[in-house]
Amino acid sequence: MEPMGGARMRIGRTVRVAAVVLAACLVISPAVAADVAECENRPPAGPLRTLAPGSAPVKVIVCAQQKWNDAAIAVESGQVYRLSASGEWYDAAIPSGPDGYPSENPRLARWQQVLFQLAEPSRRAPDANWFALVCGVSETETSWFAVTRTPEWTPSMNGTLGCFANDLTVKYSNNRGFVTLTVERLR
Numbered sequence: 084m085e086p087m088g089g090a091r092m093r094i095g096r097t098v099r100v101a102a103v104v105l106a107a108c109l110v111i112s113p114a115v116a117a118d119v120a121e122c123e124n125r126p127p128a129g130p131l132r133t134l135a136p137g138s139a140p141v142k143v144i145v146c147a148q149q150k151w152n153d154a155a156i157a158v159e160s161g162q163v164y165r166l167s168a169s170g171e172w173y174d175a176a177i178p179s180g181p182d183g184y185p186s187e188n189p190r191l192a193r194w195q196q197v198l199f200q201l202a203e204p205s206r207r208a209p210d211a212n213w214f215a216l217v218c219g220v221s222e223t224e225t226s227w228f229a230v231t232r233t234p235e236w237t238p239s240m241n242g243t244l245g246c247f248a249n250d251l252t253v254k255y256s257n258n259r260g261f262v263t264l265t266v267e268r269l270r
C-alpha cells in the first residue's frame with residue numbers, strides 16, 4: 084500500500100502535463116519560417132571524436148525535435164570545456180534562443196503562462212528554462228546542465244556529449260529548427 088501523498092503527487096503531475104499539452108495545442112502555429120532542412124537531412128552522428136586541449140572548436144547542430152542529439156564527442160570526468168551556442172529554434176510558434184524562455188513569455192496569454200508555470204517541474208530539466216539548450220553525458224540526467232548558464236563545464240563522468248531542447252517528453256513533435264553548439268576543450 085502506498086502513502087496517499089505519493090498518489091496525490093502522481094495525479095498532480097498528470098494534471099500538470101495534461102494542462103500543458105492542452106495549452107501548447109492552443110498556441111496556434113502559423114507556418115513557422117524555420118529552416119528545418121538542416122535537421123531533416125542530417126546524417127547520423129559521425130565517429131566518436133576526442134578533442135585535445137586547445138584544439139580548434141567543434142560545431143554541432145542540435146535539432147529541437149530530437150530528444151537526444153548525439154554530438155559524437157567523447158568526454159571524461161575532470162576535463163574542462165567551454166560550450167556556447169547560437170541560433171533560434173521554435174516551440175510550436177514560440178521562437179527561442181539557446182537561453183530558452185520563461186513561463187512568463189509575453190507571447191503567451193496569461194492563462195497559458197499559468198499552465199506553463201504549473202508544468203515546470205515536469206520539464207526534462209526542471210530548473211532550466213523552456214527550450215533552453217541542455218547538454219550532458221550519455222543521457223544520464225544527473226549530468227545535464229543548461230549551456231548558457233555554464234561558462235565552463237567539467238564532466239562529472241566519462242561518456243559521450245549529447246544535447247536537447249528542454250521540453251516535456253511528450254511535446255517534441257511540435258518543435259522546429261536547430262541551434263548551433265560550439266564545443267572547445269580548454270584543459
Ligand SMILES: [Ca+2]
Nearest residue numbers: 174254255258
Ligand atoms: Ca514542444
